[in-house]
Amino acid sequence: MATKTFAGVSIEVSAEGYMMDASQWTKEIGTEIAKEEGIELTDKHFELIDFIRNKVNNGETLTIRGIGKSGIVDIKGFYQLFPGAPLKKATKISGVPKPASCI
Amino acid sequence: MKRLLILGAGTGGTIMANKMRKALAREDWDITIVDQHKTHYYQPGFLFIPFGMYGKKDVIKPKSDFFPVGVNVIYSKIDKIEPDDNSVLLEGGVVLNYDYLIIATGTRTAPEEVDGLKGDLWYKNIFDFYTIEGALALADYFKTWKGGKLVINIAELPFKCPVAPLEFAFFADAFFTERGMRDKVDITYVTPLPGAFTKPRATKMLGELLVQKNITIIPDFNIMEVDNENKKIVDYGGTEVEFDCLVSIPTNMGDPMIERSGMGDDLGFVPTDKHTLQSKRAENIFVIGDAADVPTSKAGSVVHFEADILEENLLCAIENRPFTGHFDGHANCYIETGYGKGTLIDFNYDTEPLPGSFPFPGLGPFGLLKVSRMNHYGKLIFRWIYWHILLKGKEMPIDSEMQMAGKKL
Numbered sequence: 001m002a003t004k005t006f007a008g009v010s011i012e013v014s015a016e017g018y019m020m021d022a023s024q025w026t027k028e029i030g031t032e033i034a035k036e037e038g039i040e041l042t043d044k045h046f047e048l049i050d051f052i053r054n055k056v057n058n059g060e061t062l063t064i065r066g067i068g069k070s071g072i073v074d075i076k077g078f079y080q081l082f083p084g085a086p087l088k089k090a091t092k093i094s095g096v097p098k099p100a101s102c103i
Numbered sequence: 104m105k106r107l108l109i110l111g112a113g114t115g116g117t118i119m120a121n122k123m124r125k126a127l128a129r130e131d132w133d134i135t136i137v138d139q140h141k142t143h144y145y146q147p148g149f150l151f152i153p154f155g156m157y158g159k160k161d162v163i164k165p166k167s168d169f170f171p172v173g174v175n176v177i178y179s180k181i182d183k184i185e186p187d188d189n190s191v192l193l194e195g196g197v198v199l200n201y202d203y204l205i206i207a208t209g210t211r212t213a214p215e216e217v218d219g220l221k222g223d224l225w226y227k228n229i230f231d232f233y234t235i236e237g238a239l240a241l242a243d244y245f246k247t248w249k250g251g252k253l254v255i256n257i258a259e260l261p262f263k264c265p266v267a268p269l270e271f272a273f274f275a276d277a278f279f280t281e282r283g284m285r286d287k288v289d290i291t292y293v294t295p296l297p298g299a300f301t302k303p304r305a306t307k308m309l310g311e312l313l314v315q316k317n318i319t320i321i322p323d324f325n326i327m328e329v330d331n332e333n334k335k336i337v338d339y340g341g342t343e344v345e346f347d348c349l350v351s352i353p354t355n356m357g358d359p360m361i362e363r364s365g366m367g368d369d370l371g372f373v374p375t376d377k378h379t380l381q382s383k384r385a386e387n388i389f390v391i392g393d394a395a396d397v398p399t400s401k402a403g404s405v406v407h408f409e410a411d412i413l414e415e416n417l418l419c420a421i422e423n424r425p426f427t428g429h430f431d432g433h434a435n436c437y438i439e440t441g442y443g444k445g446t447l448i449d450f451n452y453d454t455e456p457l458p459g460s461f462p463f464p465g466l467g468p469f470g471l472l473k474v475s476r477m478n479h480y481g482k483l484i485f486r487w488i489y490w491h492i493l494l495k496g497k498e499m500p501i502d503s504e505m506q507m508a509g510k511k512l
Contacts, residue, residue: 061398064325064339065259066369076327079339085323086339100398 006032018091018098022056025095034093037082041093045081048072049094056096062087063099104133107417108191108201110181111358112138114146114494115392115406116207117169121496122414124171127421135175135199137191141166143494144235145486147403150267150439152238153245154278159235161486169494181208184364186385203387203417206373208358210263210393210401216354217258219329228334229349232271233263241350250279250287251347256336257294258326259354261370263393263401266448268292268352269299269309270439276316277441285317293321293336293344302455305448308472312440355401357394372396377452379426380413387420389413399432399452407493408433411503433505435461437469437482445478447471451505457512462501464509471510 004013007028012020017033019025030049034041041049051070055062064087068075082089087099107123109116120136127134148162170176180194184204191199212233214221220229230244231237253275255268262268272292279288292299292313299309299320313320327339335345357371366373366384374383375395382388391413392406399405408430415428432452439445447469448456460467468477492499 061368061396063260063369069369075325075339084340 014098016092016098019095022053022095022097025053030093030095033095037089037093039082039089039093042081044073045093048078048081048090052090052094053096056091056094061099062091062096105131105202105421106200107132107134107203107205108199109134109136109205109207110184110191110360111207111209111394112136112140112166112170112176113143113207113209113392114403115209115394115410116205117143117166117494118407118410118496119205119207119391119413120174121169121171121494122410123417124173125496126414126418129173133175134173135177136170137177137179137181137193137199138166139178139180141178143169145489146233147264147482147489148486149232149235149238150270150274152235153230153232153241153271154274155242155245159239162235164490171495181358181360182363183360184366184388186364186366186388189387201387203389203420204385205413205417206361206382206388206390206394207392208360208394210355210357210372212353213356214351214353216356217326217329217351219331220258220351220353222329222331224329224331224334224349228347229329229351231351231353233267233352244348245278248348250284252289252291252345253348253350254291254293254336254344254346255350255352256324256326256344257296257352260295261401262352262355264436265300265400265402266436266438268294268350269313271350272313272318273316273441274439276318289319290317291319291321291344291346293324293326295323295325297322302450304458304472305450305456308446309438312474316441355393361394368396377432378429379416380409380428380430381416381420381426389417389420397430397432400434400436402434402436403489403493404435405433407499408435408503410496431504433503435501437478437485439479439482440474443479444474444476445482446474447478447481449505449510454505454507454510457510459510461509462506 067078078086142163143166145162148157151157182192184191226240230241279285298306300306324338335343337343357367361367361371373390375390377397382390391409393401412428412430416426419426435449450456458472461469469481
């Protein structure tokens with residue numbers, strides 16, 4: 001575990017940079033994490049971040065398929081918003097834990 | 104007369120019919136099991152078919168061989184479950200009422216979920232091996248294949264028997280080596296996971312095996328479509344992988360009946376308490392095996408361990424006691440690595456696969472995360488155990504709860 005400062009707030013993060021306490025998250029913090037990932041957040045990003053945070057709060061599993069069915073973006077659009085590894089980047093920026101892939 | 108209804112007569116449904124018929128008095132309890140098919144497939148055997156090690160006859164038996172006396176068997180398609188009415192509608196309008204329901208309808212491959220997968224090349228250059236039809240078609244194809252780019256692709260998580268695609272890759276390496284044409288076959292393993300497996304130690308061990316066997320791994324690949332014309336698979340990020348033969352592990356989904364009943368998640372799996380196996384929809388509905396959304400492997404070993412817990416909790420529910428059965432996510436998988444050898448992993452919700460010996464600490468005879476001939480024999484012997492002990496719900500010398508003894512941290 002490590003501590004990082006985002007938007008003037010000291011935040012505990014995992015070894016991979018995921019926030020340990022999702023309730024500490026603010027839009028400003030999200031914006032700064034996104035900058036580290038090379039992403040400039042737009043309204044569309046924030047709409048999706050809201051969706052992700054709600055899903056996680058309700059204890060539901062996040063999947064790329066589920067995001068494609070969110071009504072906010074399709075999967076291709078999701079990749080355009082968070083290029084490369086969209087689910088990993090989007091969850092990190094949303095301040096929620098890294099999705100566990102159980103198989 | 105009280106009624107226990109079991110939907111699905113695969114591994115989970117059959118074991119539960121056997122266990123519950125022993126546990127519940129014949130004069131008080133009527134037990135009925137429903138399935139649309141009359142043939143029981145030994146699904147772990149499908150992996151061996153493309154390489155000519157098993158044929159169809161090695162993996163099939165009539166389902167009726169495994170039902171106990173005193174259980175009503177109905178061969179019919181299921182239309183839907185009406186959880187608010189405690190009833191199930193069969194195709195053709197028959198209604199079955201129940202006091203308790205066990206859903207054991209498993210998972211199925213859904214190739215239609217990926218654009219182009221079930222296109223012009225389906226069963227010509229593109230195959231699956233999770234169905235008997237796909238495994239047999241691939242066996243025929245390999246008999247005369249001259250070599251080229253063999254691509255193994257997992258479409259989406261979760262998928263049944265998560266080690267089978269790796270075993271397929273290892274078998275392919277050995278098979279084409281033994282035929283003296285390994286230099287003509289380029290094997291690539293394309294997965295949505297960040298590596299060969301999920302948990303760190305197993306991923307490292309299995310990833311190193313892929314490297315040793317000269318199998319290329321392409322991780323973090325989420326397939327968008329199959330381009331039939333140019334023979335390539337394309338992911339959402341734009342990465343393309345060319346193939347001459349594509350072996351696909353299609354999207355896994357629950358039975359369409361679950362969706363018709365409005366009881367499934369995005370993929371048609373039933374939301375289920377991961378420790379008690381009670382459905383989240385109704386107190387008198389329980390779920391076993393692949394049909395449930397619990398975060399462990401979709402595998403026969405899991406079903407077998409869950410069966411002990413489910414029997415216990417069903418009896419708790421019937422006798423109005425708090426649940427005492429607690430499922431820990433235990434899974435146990437023999438992994439074929441080719442050339443008559445295999446490895447073994449044993450894990451649960453909280454403990455990743457660790458090295459050690461199994462099932463007897465220090466003695467084995469099986470080695471965890473080790474490649475040995477004994478592990479391969481374990482897998483072969485398992486087919487006999489499956490038909491003669493496991494399906495009948497008899498005792499086995501392996502605890503349903505994962506044991507730490509014998510494991511090295």
